[in-house]
Amino acid sequence: MADNHNLLAEQRRSLILDEVRRRGGVRVGELTRRLRVSDMTVRRDLDVLARRGALEKVHGGAVPVAEASAHEPGFEVKSSLEAGAKEEIARAAARLAGPGSAVALSGGTTTYQLARQLLDVPDLTVVTNSVRVADVFHSAGPAPGDPHTAHGATVVLTGGVRTPSDSLVGPVADAAIRSLHFDVLFLGVHGIAPHAGLSTPNLAEAETNRRFVGSARRVVVVADHTKWGTVGLSSFARLSDVDTLVTDGGLSDATRAEMAEHLPGVLVAGEEADRSA
Template structure:
């Protein structure tokens, strides 16, 4: 296969799935790691894809586009683990926590397996399965029910009705995009309704979003940035974005995938 043919095939894969990991492309195309990375750089230089840690994503995805759980789980994996570790440190034993669907929130759920005596409310099939299969007996698991989306979220009227009578200490929310004007967004209208119900049932809202989510706008707004108590992201976010977010949210936590250290922004009194 010629380089141009190979690059066109890579572009087809990324456009079909919204993104691709280097490891997947190596297996699909039968070429070396260096060849795939070189092809991705060529495509990125032509403005056809966006390079991210571990692979590449579609450029300026449509506001209604929603990649599947498997595709998203392979992107920014180290950043997501660092974000999850920092977010899990907020949770004390005996807490009631709501966890939305998403790959970063799934990473958080793995970290929360070490926190005793939790009540977990979730609309995420993978999160529910993780806790269900855990040998721990001190977790009360509440799965909302609803219609399943490509991101393995349960959404819709059934899910919203289940959440209306619940009250949790924390909500850990994964989002499709963050924007100064649009706020927290998702491409799925039914998921937006369910996420808003999750926000309403929690005392404190923690958003988990890696730096690639900044300036991404989905079809529907879940909440404004000023409604966020804590935003946990990674150090790939530029200084200008950090300044905007630190002024908008209650607390900004910037993590590094290379260390366990994180930097805190301003903190309101109720979260001290």
């Protein structure tokens, strides 16, 4: 029985590792449902795999072991990180989108939260390379009396090759974006730093984001405080290309001073209300 138990455990861990590598990360809850085992069993398997150096444990799940600059976690894993901060950022950023404007939303979990807030902004034209963002508008249903628009917004989803974070990138996406012009781009980033600018671990995504920046009259970066100082494999824009950074209040005084030095505009979610009071 002991041998059979060990064999089953190794089979289970092999499945876990395959899922982590395929999706760029998994959450404990997903594994318990998929494998039909307890939360404790999954966590024990993750501990074993982490000790072997096969994966890296993160809060609520696991991601592949990779160089930090080249590693791209999957959408579900990233969604669990700084979730409250992302919701605050989304609410603050949504106020920057005027009724009837043409907006672009890049891929990412913060822009996904922002899409939910934009459902209340009338007559938007939304261009996105995020499957998840497009689904937000699609799931909300068509606008009353107009079956061709989603909840009052006309949504254009670029084509392209899908990344672990459910963004569409590559030549097809780049060509679509190149021919368009946006009033405002809401841009999610992997990292933002004074010396590296805006960066991502995905080379193709870097080029697609570069096209987004070049097509926008105003660039608004939505990024929680943990993104400051992070550098991905490929830079795609300078900090001088950013009009406004919308972030959360988990910033040190030193980081705030550094942001003020390098960025023309910084909006801290939750604090803008205090200034207007």
